[in-house]
Amino acid sequence: MSSRNLFFLPKKNDWGESFAAARKLAPPLAASRLRELAGYDMDFVQTGQLDRALMKIADAARAAADAAPPVRLALLGSSTLTHLIPGIRVAAYRRGIWVDIYEGDYGLYRYELEQSGETSSQLAQFAPDVVLLAIDAHHAARGTPQEALADLSACWDFAARNLKCAVIQQTLLPVFPPLLGSNEHRQQTSPHYIVERTNQLLRGASALVNVPLLALDSFFQPEGLRAWHDAALWHRAKQEVHPAMTHLYGEHVARLLAAMRGRSFKALVLDLDNTLWGGVIGDDGLEGIVLGQGNAVGESYVAFQQYAKALAQRGIVLAVCSKNDLANALAPFTGHPEMVLRRDDIAVFTANWQDKPANLRAIAEQLNLGLDALVFADDNPFERELVRRELPMVAVPEMPEDPADFIWTIAAAGYFETTDVTEEDRARGAQYQANAAREAAKTTATDMPAYLRSLEMKLIWGPFDRVGLARIVQLINKTNQFNLTTRRYTEPEVERSMQQPAMLTLQLRLTDRFGDNGIISILIGEMNDDATHPTLVMDTWLMSCRVLGRQVEEATLNLLASQAGAMGARAIEGVYLPTKKNGMVREHYARLGFEKIEENADGSSRWRLPLDEFQPRPVVLETVAITEHAQAQGAR
Amino acid sequence: MAQTDPQQIYAQLTGIFHDLFDDDTIVLTPETTAADIEGWDSFNHINLIVATEAKFGIKFRTAELEGLHNVGHLVRLIQEKLAAKG
Numbered sequence: 001m002s003s004r005n006l007f008f009l010p011k012k013n014d015w016g017e018s019f020a021a022a023r024k025l026a027p028p029l030a031a032s033r034l035r036e037l038a039g040y041d042m043d044f045v046q047t048g049q050l051d052r053a054l055m056k057i058a059d060a061a062r063a064a065a066d067a068a069p070p071v072r073l074a075l076l077g078s079s080t081l082t083h084l085i086p087g088i089r090v091a092a093y094r095r096g097i098w099v100d101i102y103e104g105d106y107g108l109y110r111y112e113l114e115q116s117g118e119t120s121s122q123l124a125q126f127a128p129d130v131v132l133l134a135i136d137a138h139h140a141a142r143g144t145p146q147e148a149l150a151d152l153s154a155c156w157d158f159a160a161r162n163l164k165c166a167v168i169q170q171t172l173l174p175v176f177p178p179l180l181g182s183n184e185h186r187q188q189t190s191p192h193y194i195v196e197r198t199n200q201l202l203r204g205a206s207a208l209v210n211v212p213l214l215a216l217d218s219f220f221q222p223e224g225l226r227a228w229h230d231a232a233l234w235h236r237a238k239q240e241v242h243p244a245m246t247h248l249y250g251e252h253v254a255r256l257l258a259a260m261r262g263r264s265f266k267a268l269v270l271d272l273d274n275t276l277w278g279g280v281i282g283d284d285g286l287e288g289i290v291l292g293q294g295n296a297v298g299e300s301y302v303a304f305q306q307y308a309k310a311l312a313q314r315g316i317v318l319a320v321c322s323k324n325d326l327a328n329a330l331a332p333f334t335g336h337p338e339m340v341l342r343r344d345d346i347a348v349f350t351a352n353w354q355d356k357p358a359n360l361r362a363i364a365e366q367l368n369l370g371l372d373a374l375v376f377a378d379d380n381p382f383e384r385e386l387v388r389r390e391l392p393m394v395a396v397p398e399m400p401e402d403p404a405d406f407i408w409t410i411a412a413a414g415y416f417e418t419t420d421v422t423e424e425d426r427a428r429g430a431q432y433q434a435n436a437a438r439e440a441a442k443t444t445a446t447d448m449p450a451y452l453r454s455l456e457m458k459l460i461w462g463p464f465d466r467v468g469l470a471r472i473v474q475l476i477n478k479t480n481q482f483n484l485t486t487r488r489y490t491e492p493e494v495e496r497s498m499q500q501p502a503m504l505t506l507q508l509r510l511t512d513r514f515g516d517n518g519i520i521s522i523l524i525g526e527m528n529d530d531a532t533h534p535t536l537v538m539d540t541w542l543m544s545c546r547v548l549g550r551q552v553e554e555a556t557l558n559l560l561a562s563q564a565g566a567m568g569a570r571a572i573e574g575v576y577l578p579t580k581k582n583g584m585v586r587e588h589y590a591r592l593g594f595e596k597i598e599e600n601a602d603g604s605s606r607w608r609l610p611l612d613e614f615q616p617r618p619v620v621l622e623t624v625a626i627t628e629h630a631q632a633q634g635a636r
Numbered sequence: 637m638a639q640t641d642p643q644q645i646y647a648q649l650t651g652i653f654h655d656l657f658d659d660d661t662i663v664l665t666p667e668t669t670a671a672d673i674e675g676w677d678s679f680n681h682i683n684l685i686v687a688t689e690a691k692f693g694i695k696f697r698t699a700e701l702e703g704l705h706n707v708g709h710l711v712r713l714i715q716e717k718l719a720a721k722g
Contacts, residue, residue, distance in 0.1 A: 020660075043690075044683075045652070045655050048656065049658065052658055083679065083682070295702065296698045297699045402698050402699070403698070404697075
């Protein structure tokens with residue numbers, strides 16, 4: 001019995017043949033036959049097949065689903081949701097219900113709900129019966145539980161006021177590994193705890209306003225529970241914990257006992273190459289290592305660094321032990337914009353060509369810790385074996401091949417279990433809570449300027465560079481909505497643009513007090529050849545929709561105007577080229593005060609902004625050149 | 637080992653392609669790429685990988701998937717994983 005399938009439904013051995021035959025029938029007959037087939041056990045591939053077959057005969061299927069009126073469902077969230085749609089549609093069809101689904105734009109749930117009072121709102125035009133707020137834990141756990149609740153309850157209000165529809169609120173999936181262990185609730189800044197606490201708050205608040213929850217956080221528990229508890233064994237032997245799990249049960253008890261005796265680990269010693277970033281810094285250089293957005297592997301390393309940083313914030317000492325030249329090893333810590341760990345997060349930084357056991361001894365000495373307080377994380381099996389042989393008291397986790405699994409390996413081992421949160425941790429937690437309360441009071445749904453100010457946003461800008469190249473090319477080729485011209489360029493083409501003196505290239509990074517949003521906007525402009533009317537003509541202006549409504553466009557215009565002026569331009573010219581997906585920026589230049597100078601039958605338009613009397617737009621963002629930002633980081 | 641026989645892997649993979657892309661006429665060759673198959677976009681690529689992992693009882697690494705360029709490459713990866721499983 002695979003718990004991934006719908007084991008509670010009957011099985012049909014010739015499901016595939018029956019399905020193939022059903023698809024060939026006339027639509028009304030096919031619809032009723034498919035409804036029958038929806039009643040059997042199936043996996044996600046079969047569900048997708050069934051859904052596509054239904055959508056091909058949607059009218060007939062809608063008529064066959066006669067148990068209840070059709071449901072208009074808006075699926076909104078802050079992560080990919082497309083893959084959830086077939087499962088919803090098929091499961092409803094199994095129950096004789098047809099569901100029309102509106103999928104919100106990626107990451108725009110709050111914006112779409114805020115705007116849903118406008119007649120131009122696509123969400124309002126869809127007129128949902130139900131909004132499903134499928135919020136992901138990564139998004140929700142950026143701030144405090146109170147902030148997450150304030151954001152979501154504002155969304156419920158928008159839906160009630162603007163759309164007059166029901167809301168289903170999804171609870172957060174506990175995707176974050178613990179930082180402490182059994183007593184995680186004593187570290188208020190732990191993402192694991194924030195998710196748990198947010199779910200508790202949601203349970204209280206949603207009941208008051210009659211918003212039903214989709215308890216995603218409890219769905220996975222029966223599967224886990226079946227491993228831990230077998231009802232048959234309970235009846236036969238009154239064993240609550242399954243015998244096959246007692247070795248793990250013992251592990252958790254022993255971790256607590258060890259912690260109470262002061263025998264838990266105090267320091268995490270990290271290798272660098274292929275542990276904190278992908279590749280070898282000495283060979284690949286700053287631009288060649290894999291780290292950061294634009295690449296799934298690079299994001300895995302960022303996540304691992306974030307986990308290490310969170311451990312440091314709760315008092316675990318970080319050290320580095322790397323076979324490298326010191327200057328090479330330090331370079332990413334001072335010069336790579338995607339590094340989460342900075343030099344001053346590392347208590348002892350060892351990079352040389354001596355063997356690692358010798359270095360670990362020196363690190364323990366400098367930290368005034370026993371070797372039995374060190375955990376050593378290294379991707380290289382040779383180094384791990386050597387350390388295990390020479391220094392058996394050092395804990396050496398078996399690091400998995402995929403960096404995406406690094407965090408869970410360290411977390412599952414429970415090295416840093418503690419029952420005792422330090423005064424300092426507690427003070428930090430209290431401070432955090434006080435801030436949260438202040439912010440929550442300030443952050444009402446209507447007081448957007450105050451909210452924006454409280455975000456402490458910084459727009460960090462620079463010309464294109466090789467370190468950012470992968471992300472720049474990715475944005476140029478993936479951004480569909482907030483993209484004025486949708487011109488796609490290859491990596492070599494983008495590289496060439498970096499060398500043209502008449503070209504202005506800008507990459508913009510947005511940080512706020514929740515953290516770094518990464519590169520979120522790309523601009524390319526070119527000076528015309530006209531000496532009497534020197535003009536910067538915008539080739540590309542695109543932005544990630546995640547940062548809409550945060551004054552990034554206005555701040556970017558201010559920056560663009562000053563840069564264009566510095567290149568000798570007296571005006572900026574913008575172009576809008578319509579596509580199926582970029583309707584949201586049709587009036588982009590109008591909103592920024594450009595004058596329309598041309599409009600064509602195909603919907604494209606040209607816009608002009610004279611710079612002589614340009615007044616910078618008032619914005620709450622601080623705009624910082626990447627060079628100044630790097631200096632500030634280095635000085636930290 | 638019979639399990640890592642490329643012909644068998646191609647046969648099982650073909651079944652997954654037929655189901656995922658609703659097309660029983662798909663014939664896979666080592667040179668087949670996403671451009672050759674209608675509907676093989678980034679969304680269905682993830683479904684393809686998840687279905688393949690489930691079918692063969694294996695798990696791909698993120699870095700291995702980033703470099704995937706055709707069906708022949710995917711089959712070689714499956715072979716390696718099955719051989720490592722023993």
